[in-house]
Amino acid sequence: MSDNSASLAIVDDHLIVLEGLQQLLLNAANISVAGSFTTGTAFLSFLKKHTVDIVLLDISLPDINGIELCLEIKKLSPHTIVLALSNHSERSMVLQMLQQGASGYLLKNISGEELIACIHEALDGQITFSQAVKEIMSRPSVTELKGVPRLTKREKEILQLIAEGQTTPDIAATLHLSPLTVETHRKSLLQKFEVKNVALLIRTAVEQKLL
Amino acid sequence: MSDNSASLAIVDDHLIVLEGLQQLLLNAANISVAGSFTTGTAFLSFLKKHTVDIVLLDISLPDINGIELCLEIKKLSPHTIVLALSNHSERSMVLQMLQQGASGYLLKNISGEELIACIHEALDGQITFSQAVKEIMSRPSVTELKGVPRLTKREKEILQLIAEGQTTPDIAATLHLSPLTVETHRKSLLQKFEVKNVALLIRTAVEQKLL
């Protein structure tokens, strides 16, 4: 940063949110809003020409999803700190963003003071969450308790085809496999999900957003 | 309204959105923000003491859901115009809100001019939508094209049990029916959904939010 105030960018496709954030950041010391953008590509092209210390990044954007965008930002400008800003409070989302190099995750119901505090924490090199996210991350998740099974490539493939209504012989034909092989994978799926038939298989798979 | 400027209230649990909306409405003639609230109950108690011409109402609130809140508002103050403000663009949501007496439905990606225009239209007694909502409502929905089957009580019941992983004999036992009867209902379900097995049955039922 050129002076002692950090340059901050905002990316969100909702004008209302853009305005709201700028308003909340008006009376924040050491933070100056360098720009606000409604699309991921717009911000990326800005980032190619300017230095951005920290960016508040909405995850659901029209042109590019937040996870990929985060990756692009880090590729382009590794020193830029990314703070995810989202309505969605799923653990998996939080974890994915962190994996892509985000320094924190804020929900949009955040307060002004909290927002500013989180930005300062992030600028200090810390990982930071808004209060609601902290709570979600601290208590063990339903999916963790249940244990979301990690599926192999073939299993995902076959799960997909089952969900499309294909029978075991059908799947064998489309994948050029023996029906017996498909049966084996099918059984693995039932075991991993700890269910006893396809009805429950499809249902839990949908619930765990695997379909 | 006491003078020529309409009194407007905002209900949204996100501070950012509250700030953003107020900012966008600053340079709007004839509109004065009478108050902003983060919970439905807070607004309702305000409404008991003050006159509100129009309210921008977020559908997803922590304490009360938007549809019920809309009903309450109309019960308490029928002349107050309700404009729904939401992230969700499902047709069913829009229709439900209109049914509860809302005068319009806006998505949060709305622009400042559009917002003000919509408010003025609503104050003139019209039903108003933001551009994105207009588009969604104008094109025939997927569910309309596919035709969501209307299920009988028994069928819904049995669909539910199938989704819980029960087999035909199981269901027969829990409902004190002959397995053959259950089979008949099961077949009706497959026919009505135009699918050939449970995998697709569950999947489409979930997609159509029947489960």
Next chain:
DNA sequence: AAAAAAATACCTGGAACCAGGTAGAAATAA
């Protein structure tokens, strides 16, 4: 009161599912 829809129950027979194994080859990780 008549007609339509829903719920009940039955029959047959083939296809697919599901549980319980075993086992070798290929790819990946330690």
Next chain:
DNA sequence: TTATTTCTACCTGGTTCCAGGTATTTTTTT
């Protein structure tokens, strides 16, 4: 390079699914 995982394939045997009917009783609608 060894160990582990994944993918492949097979066998048996009982259970359930699914398609194609028919048919009576009860409920709802007209």
